[in-house]
Amino acid sequence: MKTFYVTTPIYYVNREPHLGSLYTTIVADCLTRHKRQRGHETFFLTGTDEHGINIQRIAEREGITPREHADRIATQFKKMFRMFHLDTEHGGYDIFMRTTERFHYEGVSELWRRAARNRSPKGRENIYKGFYEGWFCASCAAYKTEDEYRKAEEEGQPPLCLEHNIPLDRVSEESYFFRLSDYSETLLELFERPGFIRPESRRNEVISFVKSGLQDLSVSRLKTSVSWAIPVPDDESHTIYLWIDALSNYITAIGFGNQERERVAGFEKFWPAVHLVGKDILRFHAVYWPAFLIAAGLEPPRVVYAHGMLLDGEGRKMSKTLGNTIDLDVLHKHFQTDAVRYFCLREVVFGQDAKFSYEALIDRANSDLASGLGNLSSRTLTMINRYCGGQVPSALINEEKYLAAKRAGVDPDPQALASALEHARDQFIIFFDDFAFSRAIETAWGVVARVDKMLSNAKPWELVKTEEQHQTLHAVLYRAAEALRWLCVLLYPVMPEATARIYEQLGLQGSPAQLNPGSLRWGELPEGTRIGEVKALFPRIDKAKTMSEIEKANEQAGGTHATEADAVAGAEAKSETKPEPPMRGATEAEAVPGAESVEGVTQFIEITDFAKIDLRVGQVLTAERVPKSDKLLRFTIDLGEETPRQVLAGIAEYYEPEKMVGRKLVVVANLKPRKLRGFESQGMILAASIGEEGRPVIATFTEDVPNGARLK
RNA sequence: GGCGGGGUAGCUCAGCCGGUCAGAGCGCAAGAUUCAUAACCUUGAGGUCGGGAGUUCGAGCCUCCCCCCCGCUACCA
Numbered sequence: 001m002k003t004f005y006v007t008t009p010i011y012y013v014n015r016e017p018h019l020g021s022l023y024t025t026i027v028a029d030c031l032t033r034h035k036r037q038r039g040h041e042t043f044f045l046t047g048t049d050e051h052g053i054n055i056q057r058i059a060e061r062e063g064i065t066p067r068e069h070a071d072r073i074a075t076q077f078k079k080m081f082r083m084f085h086l087d088t089e090h091g092g093y094d095i096f097m098r099t100t101e102r103f104h105y106e107g108v109s110e111l112w113r114r115a116a117r118n119r120s121p122k123g124r125e126n127i128y129k130g131f132y133e134g135w136f137c138a139s140c141a142a143y144k145t146e147d148e149y150r151k152a153e154e155e156g157q158p159p160l161c162l163e164h165n166i167p168l169d170r171v172s173e174e175s176y177f178f179r180l181s182d183y184s185e186t187l188l189e190l191f192e193r194p195g196f197i198r199p200e201s202r203r204n205e206v207i208s209f210v211k212s213g214l215q216d217l218s219v220s221r222l223k224t225s226v227s228w229a230i231p232v233p234d235d236e237s238h239t240i241y242l243w244i245d246a247l248s249n250y251i252t253a254i255g256f257g258n259q260e261r262e263r264v265a266g267f268e269k270f271w272p273a274v275h276l277v278g279k280d281i282l283r284f285h286a287v288y289w290p291a292f293l294i295a296a297g298l299e300p301p302r303v304v305y306a307h308g309m310l311l312d313g314e315g316r317k318m319s320k321t322l323g324n325t326i327d328l329d330v331l332h333k334h335f336q337t338d339a340v341r342y343f344c345l346r347e348v349v350f351g352q353d354a355k356f357s358y359e360a361l362i363d364r365a366n367s368d369l370a371s372g373l374g375n376l377s378s379r380t381l382t383m384i385n386r387y388c389g390g391q392v393p394s395a396l397i398n399e400e401k402y403l404a405a406k407r408a409g410v411d412p413d414p415q416a417l418a419s420a421l422e423h424a425r426d427q428f429i430i431f432f433d434d435f436a437f438s439r440a441i442e443t444a445w446g447v448v449a450r451v452d453k454m455l456s457n458a459k460p461w462e463l464v465k466t467e468e469q470h471q472t473l474h475a476v477l478y479r480a481a482e483a484l485r486w487l488c489v490l491l492y493p494v495m496p497e498a499t500a501r502i503y504e505q506l507g508l509q510g511s512p513a514q515l516n517p518g519s520l521r522w523g524e525l526p527e528g529t530r531i532g533e534v535k536a537l538f539p540r541i542d543k544a545k546t547m548s549e550i551e552k553a554n555e556q557a558g559g560t561h562a563t564e565a566d567a568v569a570g571a572e573a574k575s576e577t578k579p580e581p582p583m584r585g586a587t588e589a590e591a592v593p594g595a596e597s598v599e600g601v602t603q604f605i606e607i608t609d610f611a612k613i614d615l616r617v618g619q620v621l622t623a624e625r626v627p628k629s630d631k632l633l634r635f636t637i638d639l640g641e642e643t644p645r646q647v648l649a650g651i652a653e654y655y656e657p658e659k660m661v662g663r664k665l666v667v668v669a670n671l672k673p674r675k676l677r678g679f680e681s682q683g684m685i686l687a688a689s690i691g692e693e694g695r696p697v698i699a700t701f702t703e704d705v706p707n708g709a710r711l712k
Numbered sequence: 713g714g715c716g717g718g719g720u721a722g723c724u725c726a727g728c729c730g731g732u733c734a735g736a737g738c739g740c741a742a743g744a745u746u747c748a749u750a751a752c753c754u755u756g757a758g759g760u761c762g763g764g765a766g767u768u769c770g771a772g773c774c775u776c777c778c779c780c781c782c783g784c785u786a787c788c789a
């Protein structure tokens with residue numbers, strides 16, 4: 001039996017569940033159900049990523065243990081998935097993976113050991129300790145090996161990063177490294193596999209990233225700095241950093257490195273997987289992860305599919321600060337699960353960003369589901385009830401009635417309709433295999449339109465009036481009912497509940513889940529079947545009313561949040577109040593280079609260290625953009641010295657040069673001068689770095705200060 | 713700045729190698745109809761296919777230039 005293994009990212013427990021995680025999980029669920037119908041043995045993984053310094057900190061702030069915090073968030077995820085019927089009981093995921101499980105520890109250790117035992121493609125150690133030669137590039141957020149930096153021209157100066165051409169810092173923390181730099185060729189070869197990275201445009205991005213040169217990856221932290229993590233095998237003093245820990249969940253969950261899970265799922269049986277990931281974490285899954293696997297002598301994933309982000313109705317990122325998020329409780333309260341699923345799969349072109357708004361959802365639900373599929377089902381079944389005594393009628397039109405049928409505009413031969421359905425069926429499957437869910441669904445809706453038209457043309461309500469046309473009437477209604485049956489089978493993965501209900505209303509036993517869409521044959525709807533009670537599947541949603549209810553709920557929620565925020569004013573902002581991309585799933589949450597990596601090496605300094613930094617008050621005399629640079633502004637600044645300094649700063653995207661003139665600010669006065677875009681910068685302007693994109697906000701004084709005054 | 717992807721009806725988008733390609737769905741309007749969840753069916757939108765130039769018998773679809781948007785990436789001491 002063929003197997004199919006699909007994963008969502010494991011969601012990082014630094015924030016509560018949000019629409020993004022729901023979306024990815026819905027897609028995975030849909031894929032799984034479709035494959036199951038097609039006769040594959042499937043395994044569907046989702047879960048949470050629970051280690052790391054961030055979780056340690058959050059827990060500290062909450063006054064609980066990291067484990068308790070992780071439990072809390074994991075529970076919320078499970079609850080959310082249950083709410084939207086994505087849990088095991090509803091036929092959803094097979095495992096809710098947690099990286100704090102014991103079997104995961106075992107599997108991760110095994111992966112590490114195997115990688116460490118093997119040699120890289122260039123015959124070197126895969127994992128090595130890189131502590132004595134700890135040249136760290138702040139921009140790369142990575143350590144540099146000898147062939148990745150250039151010696152400084154002067155004796156005694158730090159070497160320069162080849163990529164950034166900036167001096168490297170000597171960092172004392174020791175760390176294990178993964179020899180990623182030896183894997184470029186191997187990876188580029190892997191990317192040639194058709195469909196390995198999708199969509200195609202993303203594949204190109206990854207290729208150009210790899211071609212630009214890979215650096216070795218720091219894969220451990222000192223236990224003294226990150227204790228909430230899996231220990232490095234055979235080295236008590238280190239813990240395994242994000243990458244290997246989080247990514248390897250995809251194999252430990254199905255039994256790599258542990259008997260317990262192997263029995264339940266089966267690594268040999270299910271690996272390799274199809275990974276569904278947000279586009280923001282594609283690199284980790286398409287580059288690092290395959291490299292780890294290859295290093296350990298394992299097969300890389302089958303597919304890494306990067307999907308897009310869900311944006312608000314205006315196309316902006318969703319964020320709590322903007323107040324444009326979709327509240328999952330609200331969503332659940334006002335919409336059927338199947339309507340949400342339908343919207344996610346039909347409105348969104350899988351792989352691309354999409355707008356997600358309550359209004360659009362209501363429109364889709366009303367036009368496609370209520371007026372479309374729901375109405376077709378309703379009119380068909382009602383007519384069978386009324387004209388055929390509630391039993392699926394005969395499909396047969398005797399030869400002597402052919403003429404009558406034709407007179408009524410009905411083809412005595414159902415072949416045309418049957419062929420159309422077969423074609424739609426084949427297209428549907430092709431689209432599904434290509435992850436083109438929206439196209440597949442469009443195809444199904446072509447069938448809905450066709451059957452609607454057939455009914456309108458044949459006018460069963462007229463046929464019923466003439467005895468001679470009763471066979472025609474029955475045949476037409478049979479055809480409609482049979483088409484409905486096909487639609488149930490095709491659309492089951494998209495809307496498991498609604499299709500099951502139509503199926504039931506058709507009087508059929510069992511569930512469309514058990515039928516293979518590829519095996520649909522015309523005419524297998526048994527005649528004489530007593531149909532069930534006809535009920536509206538998708539009640540029409542009153543848009544105005546629903547929207548005003550939602551808005552009211554939002555206002556209340558907004559008010560509550562504000563109060564809470566006030567109550568903890570002064571406390572650090574919680575991570576979930578920061579504007580973050582909605583799709584930021586777990587496996588990557590920590591994986592923002594520069595964030596955690598830098599934190600990992602932050603150490604206390606002595607007051608004497610601080611005294612080395614000469615901070616001065618400066619006043620901007622002139623300011624202008626640096627030609628051919630997006631970000632650089634060139635200033636001359638009066639530091640109370642004889643001649644003003646020339647200083648460059650990368651703030652052009654956020655500050656108008658004209659408005660900077662005359663401003664007082666803080667300058668690092670004894671920074672080693674450096675050339676940028678041909679201009680020497682003789683200092684550095686201090687600014688706060690805000691939010692995801694690091695928007696600079698320049699440090700200023702509220703009182704008057706003389707130029708050149710020293711800060712200490 | 714480099715690389716990549718886009719800019720087509722009010723909205724969301726199809727349009728493969730250039731010649732029924734000027735389209736679909738939604739929304740909107742009119743008509744028809746009553747089996748159905750004010751639904752279904754028919755018809756209509758006269759949109760410079762981002763702007764300009766060119767190649768061609770003929771160009772959303774090819775070439776060049778320009779404008780705008782998005783993604784990746786450099787610079788941001």
